[in-house]
Amino acid sequence: MADRTVVITGASAGIGRAAAVAFARGGAKVALLARGEEGLDGASREVAQAGGTPLAIPVDVADADAVEAAATRVERDLGLIDVWVNNAFASVFAPFDEISADEFRRVTEVCYLGFVHGTHAALARMKPRDRGVVVQVGSALGERSIPLQSAYCGAKHAVNGFTSSVRTELMHEGSQVRITVVQMPAVNTPQFSWVRSRLPRHPQPVPPIYQPEVAARAVVHAADHPRRKQYYVGASTVATIWANRFAGPLLDRYLARTGYDSQQTEQPARPDREGNLWHPSDGAQGHDFGAHGEFDEQAHGASWEAALARHPAVGAGALTLAGAAGIVALRRAVGGR
Template identity: 45%
Template sequence: MARVAVVTGGTAGIGLATAHLMASRGWSVAVIARDQGRLDAAAEALSAYGRPVLAISADVSDAGAVDAAAERIERELGPIRAWINNAMSTVVSPADRITPEEYRRVTETTYLSHVFGTLAALRHMRTRNRGAIVQVSSGLGIRAAPLQAPYCAAKFAVSGFTDSLRAELIHDGVDVTLSVVYLPAVNTPQFNWARTRTGHGQNAPDPVFDPRLCAEAIHHAIEHPRREVWVGRSSLLMAAAQAVAPGFADRKAAEAWESQLEDEPAPDRAGNLFEPVPGAVGIDGRFGERTKHTRSEFWTSRERDLLVLGLTGAAILGLSGLAAIARVPRRLIARR
C-alpha cells in the first residue's frame, strides 16, 4: 500500500523541500496551500517522481476546510501515514504596533493551523492505530525574540498543545507519534513576503540554513519518531541558553533586534498575512551566499536523553567514589 504524506504550506520553502524529499523517497504526497498557481506548479514538479500527487487549495486556519482536505486525501490517495504541519505567517514589528486583527491572524495561521491539521489527521490515524504527525516549529518557540511577538507566542502554543495531546495518546494507548521540529533561520522565500512595520525589510540572521536540511530532519522524525528535533546549532544553543540561563538569554535576544532587519530603509509590506502573495517562489530565498548547505546538522531528544543519562551516571559514579574515599579510615590514608 502506498505511503501518503500531507504537507501544509507545501508550495514554497521548507514545505516544498519536504514535499520533494518525501516524493523522491517513494511517498505519495498531498500539499495544502492557498495560491492555486503555486499549487499547480508544485503538483507538476512532484509528479516527476512517479508517485501520485494531490494539490489542494485551502486556508489551513479553516478547520472545516482542513477536515475536507483530509477526507479527500484519504479518498483519492489512500490512508494518511504522515501529516506535516508547516504553514505559518508572521508580522515583523514591535509588539505594541501590531493590531488585534494581526495577532488573531498569526495565531490562526501559525498555531490553530497546527491544531486543526493534527486533529484532522488523528481522526483517520486513530482508527488504524498508526501514523506520524510532525509540527514544524522554530527556535523562537523555545527562546522568543523581539519584533515577532505573535509568531513566538503561537510557536510556544504549538509545543503546549502537542505535549498535552501526546499525554492523552499515551493514556489511550494510541500508537500515533507526535514530533516537534525546532528550526533556525532558514533560507526561504518567507522573508520576502512577511508583513513588516519597521521601515526595513526582514533579514535572516546568521547562521542561515538550507530548507533541505529541515526536510531531512522532518523525514527523520517520521521514519524514526522522536519527541523533539533541533535543527542547526543555533536552535540547540537557544534551547540550552533558555534552560540554563534565561536572564542571559533575554539580554542576547534583545541584541537580535537589529539582526532581523535589513540595513537599508524599505517601505513596509502588507505581506501574505491575509492573502497569498502571487507568483512563483520555489524552495530557496535570497540568502544563498550565506546559507550553510549541510544536510545532517540536527539533533533529537533521544540523543539529548542519552547525554543526560551519561552525565548523570558519571556524576553518580563520581559521588560514589568520593563516598568510598570518605569511608576509608584516616590512619590508612595517612600510611599511604
C-alpha cells in the same frame, strides 16, 4: 516512504515545499495544502519530477472545516493518510504595540490553530487504525522568544504545549499513533520576501541560516523515526534552547541589544510592501516563489546537529557540548555579566 500518503500544510513554498520533494523522492503520495495556487502548481510539478504522486488542494488552515474536507479528499484520491506534517506559516514583523488585534489573531489562527486543525483531522483518521505520524514543524522561537515576532513566538510556544498534551493522551490510551516536533533554526525561505513587516529595513533570518532542504531532511527522518519527543535542527537552535534554560536573563539582555538589527538587512523596506497575511503573495505577484528565499549565499546546506539526531547514541553528548558552548559564547557577548 514508498506508497505512503503524506499531507503537508504550507506546502507551496519554503520548508513545506522542500519537504514535499523530499518525501516524493522516496516514492510517497504527497497532498499539498496551501493558499497560493501558483505555488501549489509549482510544488505539484516538482513532486511529480521527484517520483512522487502530487495532489494540490487550495486551503486556508485557519478554516477547520476546510482542513477536514481536505483530509477527506486526500483519503478519497490518494489513500489512507500515513503522515501529516503541520507547517503553515504567517507572521507580522513589528513591535507588539504596532500589531493590530486582527493581525495578531490571524497569525495565531494560522500558526497555532492551523496546527490544531491539522492534528485533529489527522488523528480522527489515524487513531481508529492505530497507526500514523503527525510531525509539527516547530521553531527555536517556540522555546525562546525574540523581539519583533511576538505573534509568531506566542503561536510556536502554544504548539509545543498543545503537542505535549496530545502526546500524553496518546500514551495514556496506549495508541501506536506518534506525534513529534522538529525545532527549526533560521531557514532561507521566501517568507522574508512576503511576510507583513513594519520594520524600517528589509527583514532577514537571524544568522546562521540554513537551506530548506536541511529542514526537509529532518522532517522526513522524524516522520520515519518518531521515537523522540522532538528533534533539533541547527547549532543555533541547540544553543538558543540551552541558553534559555540555563542563562535566560543573559539571553534577555543579549536579545534586547541585538534582536532588532539582526532581523534586518541594510536595505530599506519597500514602501508598498503588503505581505501575505490575508492573501497569498504568489497569486498577487503572479509567480511561484519556490522553496528558497533570497539568502542562498549565506545559507548552510547541512546541519551536523540534525545528522547527529539521526544517531542518538552519539548525538546526545555532542548536543550537550554545543549547548554549553553556546552559553559560554552568550556570557562573552554580554560582557560576562
